[in-house]
Amino acid sequence: MNPRLIAPCGMNCALCSKYLAWLAHPGRPAVCEGCRAKDKRCSALKTACRRLRNHEVEFCFECADFPCDRLERLDRRSREQYGMSMINNLRRIRANGMAWFLEEQERRWRCTRCGGTVCVHTGRCSSCNTGHTRGR
Numbered sequence: 001m002n003p004r005l006i007a008p009c010g011m012n013c014a015l016c017s018k019y020l021a022w023l024a025h026p027g028r029p030a031v032c033e034g035c036r037a038k039d040k041r042c043s044a045l046k047t048a049c050r051r052l053r054n055h056e057v058e059f060c061f062e063c064a065d066f067p068c069d070r071l072e073r074l075d076r077r078s079r080e081q082y083g084m085s086m087i088n089n090l091r092r093i094r095a096n097g098m099a100w101f102l103e104e105q106e107r108r109w110r111c112t113r114c115g116g117t118v119c120v121h122t123g124r125c126s127s128c129n130t131g132h133t134r135g136r
């Protein structure tokens with residue numbers, strides 16, 4: 001797990017289906033190198049938030065309005081669809097530090113069969129394709 005793959009919104013891009021597709025096939029369209037790699041500012045927060053666009057905060061938890069309505073909406077969708085809360089991620093990073101969070105992510109999203117990374121979007125290991133429920 002890599003700190004540069006933790007997006008300002010708390011998403012761990014290392015678990016994203018588009019990032020895992022980029023790892024496997026970097027040249028293909030519709031893949032993604034991660035939010036910070038090309039200053040991408042993914043999804044709903046990308047164009048909407050001036051503070052993120054202007055690099056005023058590195059993570060949303062540094063913002064006076066954290067968690068703002070936009071982030072709350074994004075978080076609700078992520079919890080409902082994928083069982084993962086970015087706001088909860090951000091609170092754990094703030095409370096325990098990045099090194100602790102990365103270790104926790106490593107344990108939580110490691111495939112018990114082969115040690116590969118389980119995708120948050122598909123629930124499947126990106127290496128051996130085993131389905132997982134535990135990490136979600």
Ligand code: SF4
Nearest residue numbers: 013016019032035042
């Ligand atoms: S699509 Fe979004 S969540 Fe996925 S890797 Fe890119 S920036 Fe990260």
Ligand code: SF4
Nearest residue numbers: 049051060063066068
């Ligand atoms: S919490 Fe702050 S920095 Fe993050 S999207 Fe909301 S307004 Fe922008």
Ligand SMILES: [Zn+2]
Nearest residue numbers: 111114125128
């Ligand atoms: Zn596996």
